[in-house]
Amino acid sequence: MKGLFKSKPRTPVDVVRQTRDLLMYCERSSDTRESKREEKMLELYKNIREMKSILYGNSESEPVSEACAQLTQEFFRENTLRLLIRCLPKLNLEARKDATQVVANLQRQQVHSKLIASDYLEQNIDLMDILIEGYENTDMALHYGAMLRECIRHQSVARYVLESAHTKKFFDFIQLPNFDIAADAAATFKELLTRHKSTVAEFLSKNYDWFFADYNSKLLESTNYITRRQAVKLLGDILLDRSNSAVMTRYVSSRDNLRILMNLLRESSKSIQIEAFHVFKLFAANQNKPADIISILVANKSKLLRLFADFKTDKEDEQFEADKAQVVKEIEALPGN
Amino acid sequence: MSRQDQDHHEITRRVQFPLASNSYRILYEIGVGVSAVVYKAICLPMNSTVVAIKSIDLDQSRADFDNFRRETKIMSLLSHPNILNAHCSFTVDRRLWVVMPFMSAGSLQSIISSSFPDGLSEPSISLVLKEILNALSYLHDQGHLHRDIKAGNILIDSNGSVKLADFGVSASIYESNSARGWSLSSSPLTDVAGTPYWMAPEVIHSHNGYGFKADIWSFGITALELAHGCPPLSHLPLSKSLLLKITKRFRFSDYEKHEKDKSKGKKFSKGFKDMVGLCLDQDPSKRPTAEKLLKHPFFKSCNKGPDFLVKNVLQGLASVEERFRVAKTLQSLQPVVNDKNDSTDEDENEGDVISGRREKQRRISGWNFNEDGFKLDPVFPTESSTEDDSVVKQVRFGGETIIKSNIKIPSVLVQAEKVTTLHEDSTVGELTESNLSSPADQVGSSSSSSDQQGMGGGGELGESSPSSPGLVVGNSTSSEQGLDRERVLHDIVLIRRSVEEERRILLEALRVLGAEEAVDVATTREEILTQTIEKLRSELEIERKKNLELEMEVEFLKLQISSRTSD
Incomplete structure (x- = not known):
């Protein structure tokens, strides 16, 4: 490989162009001779690797920003990303990983202080459909998933994904039997619902009804421990975010939601209990509790106080103790039953 | 045709194992x-293929699922x-089940611990x-x-093939989001991870960042581990060698003699x-x-195949489960006296447990490699322990290898306990609670901030602060109260009791083992037990x-106290 670099010093633009040619070959070829094809594929792998080396540097040298900019510009000037995503299943494992890292890096490259990847994706937003459907393919899921997570760093892309029918699919993806894939989908789901505050707030207000109905029934009440634990943690992150305060107010005014959270509080899993507490405290701290919320809390007053009496985190956590004291105060102040 | 070949390639790469626990029999x-x-x-x-299953209790680990x-x-x-x-x-x-090939x-x-x-x-x-x-x-x-290279994470199969395992604390340069995380030659990582004995100096001082060369350091320590049977200094409790440096006048020649x-x-x-x-170059950039390294003459001259390992290392080796059973039996012989220690604070590394010993872990701020002696001379941290706490966090899930999130060095005396002792937790527990100030504090307060001191330099620590000779317990620099005679005496008594x-317990263990040997008829087991008894005997000697x-030391302390009080 080193020999290759020495013998023909190519510009970043050359590397991208050659990669594109080889990808085009890869996409259509099925007729050529085996040995020929193999040779071309090896050539392609080398080129992808060289792109990676330009973008990330190697053990001997740091990346050069000018070279990165040239590469990025050429890459998005034509449809290289689409070709690469489409051909990914035909590449070998190492090349898939290299390609994923190249795509990830390109999302952050600025050319004339502009993220040109974002512009490209806006024009080619259907690529997201391929990436998301990747979760249904065991071999491709981790590669497409990693690319997807990088792409939704762009707000416009995240908005597209959130507002598409794909969001619904994530409720299933995060419960896939393969742990590595399910965990990858969960990471993407979390990113979608926490990264771009204004987009998330807008999405949640517009889609409140179906989203939280599904969230409750499919995730918080799932039979799967991991799903419940991750879901209640994420719910806390979402509701505690200031930009989602309107959604939070709505959520903590529902007795159905309160019932679900109180069930989670009673779980034998300490981790779930703690996370559930961080959501439950919002119900208790709400200064405008609806009557039916109050009546549930009153009915369970003594049980709740007993629960909180020996409710502790493993490690000392001042914030948690303060929150707990506050919640206990709120509940104690309720009329007795 | 070519498609088919590709598919075939994919299939051999990753055969889909069933994703349900009832497909496996433990x-x-x-x-x-x-x-x-x-x-x-x-x-x-799958034709009853043998596998290893790592079953991780997810509820016990508070770690982020990202790990x-x-x-x-x-x-x-x-x-x-x-x-x-x-x-x-x-x-x-x-639980999370990770199904792996069985080595x-x-x-x-x-x-090594069972045969070499x-x-x-x-x-x-x-x-x-x-x-x-x-x-x-x-x-x-x-x-x-990898961030945790050590013999415990090197697995061998019966055919002599060697594999690196356990990616529990590994990190990816590409996933690190730190500001400087975008090139391979820089030092993008800043979190502390790994197992202290094997940890590179720059990982311990991780605020400056570290990179791939940290693995090379651990690789060097692993080389010493394979050569000597244990990593440098693990044969001595670290705190003891610290004691040795502080109270040089006692001339404990233990260390040199052992070497x-x-x-x-x-x-x-x-x-x-x-x-x-x-x-083991202190400067990461100078490490290859x-x-x-693969081109180094030491490896160039290596022309043996896996058969060599089969013949020279694996022959006559008890099975993995047998070795584990023996180790576990030995462990179960340790009566739990008064388990006050927070068990999550303890390192229970798989490999260490298998060998029937657990190593108390202490941080070392640096090592000076001594090529002639083919060993490492330790350099101890000079920061105060409160600072340590903020730097060291629990980085590893599963508690398999934990850098204690709150390293408290209980007391030089109590810790001066050999790593190979079979039971160190319970008797020590009480003392940990007492207010003995840690030796690290002493060193920190009495020495300069230089952390590159070798053994020689370390010896001066005691002298550099004549007002706080050697083992001042409860020094005012780290705790508000001054020398408390009552407390010190109380602690000494406790220490004595714990030693007794x-x-x-050791005698008891010996007795039980002896009895068991008489009953047991299986020859291999008998042999192992005999070996174990031998080991225990020598440990008893130690x-x-x-x-x-x-x-x-107790006498010395008494002396000090009396001289203090007469002051």
Whole structure:
């Protein structure tokens, strides 16, 4: 490989162009001779690797920003990303990983202080459909998933994904039997619902009804421990975010939601209990509790106080103790039953 | 046609193992940690293929799920003959099952502790390390740091193949989001991870960042571990060697003597010493890359195949489950006296448990490699321990290898307990609670901020602060109250009691073992037990010696107190 670099010093633009040619070959070829094809594929792998080396540097040298900019510009000037995503299943494992890292890096490259990847994706937003459907393919899921997570760093892309029918699919993806894939989908789901505050707030207000109905029934009440634990943690992150305060107010005014959270509080899993507490405290701290919320809390007053009496985190956590004291105060102040 | 070939290639790469627990039958336990258990099992629908299953209790680990996601992802995406992959991973209620190929000879650490307590021969070391370098070279090329290279994470199969395992604390350069995380040659990582004995200096001082070269350091320590049977200084409790430095006037010659005993009859080649020396350069940038190390004469001259390991290392080795059972039996003989210690604070590394010993971990701020003696001289941290706390955090899930999130060094005296003792937790527990100030504090407060002191330099620590000689307990620099005679005396009494307790337990263990031997008929087991008894006897000897030393120290302390009070 080193020999290759020495013998023909190519510009970043050359590397991208050659990669594109080889990808085009890869996409259509099925007729050529085996040995020929193999040779071309090896050539392609080398080129992808060289792109990676330009973008990330190697053990001997740091990346050069000018070279990165040239590469990025050429890459998005034509449809290289689409070709690469489409051909990914035909590449070998190492090349898939290299390609994923190249795509990830390109999302952050600025050319004339502009993220040109974002512009490209806006024009080619259907690529997201391929990436998301990747979760249904065991071999491709981790590669497409990693690319997807990088792409939704762009707000416009995240908005597209959130507002598409794909969001619904994530409720299933995060419960896939393969742990590595399910965990990858969960990471993407979390990113979608926490990264771009204004987009998330807008999405949640517009889609409140179906989203939280599904969230409750499919995730918080799932039979799967991991799903419940991750879901209640994420719910806390979402509701505690200031930009989602309107959604939070709505959520903590529902007795159905309160019932679900109180069930989670009673779980034998300490981790779930703690996370559930961080959501439950919002119900208790709400200064405008609806009557039916109050009546549930009153009915369970003594049980709740007993629960909180020996409710502790493993490690000392001042914030948690303060929150707990506050919640206990709120509940104690309720009329007795 | 070509498509078919491609598909075939994919299939051989990753055969889909079933994702349901009822497809597997668990045979034996072969390793335990705080929140993980490793089993030998068979996969029923796949012709009863033997597998290893690591079962992690997710509820016990508060760690972010991202850690598990990363570990399982790495294990399914790496593909190299010297790296242990996962067949698959799935959850079983609150546990995560990671199904892996079964490496029938187990970890190199367990092999060494059961058959080669004084280390492996050089050809074997060279062979194993070369395989590990291949793995490292691939791993680094992929942008991953392993961060926990040690014999306990090197697995051997019955055919002599060598694999690097356990990616629980590994990190990816590409996933690190730090500001400087975008190039391979820089030092993008800043979190502390790994197992202290093997940890590179720049990882301990991680605020400056570190990179791939941290693995090379650990690789060098592993080389010493394979050569001597244990990593540098693990044969001595670290705090004891600290004590040794502070109270140099006592001239405990234990350390030097031990080193001499160890190296007696063991000669290492120039090439080996040179190779290790390169890895253990204080300056990470001067350490060679894995790829470059592979070209070192020490590995160039290695032309043995896996058969060599089969013949020279694996022959006559008890099975993994047998070794684990023996280790566990030994452990169960330790009566739990008064378990006040927070068990999550304890390191229970799989390999260490298998060998039947647990190592108390202490941080070391640096090492000076001593090529002639082929060992490392430790340098201890000089920051105050409160600062340590903020730097060191629990980085590893499963509690398998934990850097204690809150390192409290209880007391020099109490800690002066050999790592190979079978039970160190309970009797020590009470003292940890008492207000003895830690020796690290003493060193921190009395020495300059230089952290590059070797053994020689360390010896001066006591002298540099004549007003606080050697072992000042409860010094006002670290705790508000001054010298409290009552407390010190009380502690001394406690220490004495714990030492006596220790002896009693050891004798008890010996007795029980003796009795069991008489009953047991299986010859192999008998042999193992005999060996164990031998080991225990020698440990008892060491214990006695230590007891004596401790008593001397007690006398010294008394002397000090009386001189203080007369002041």
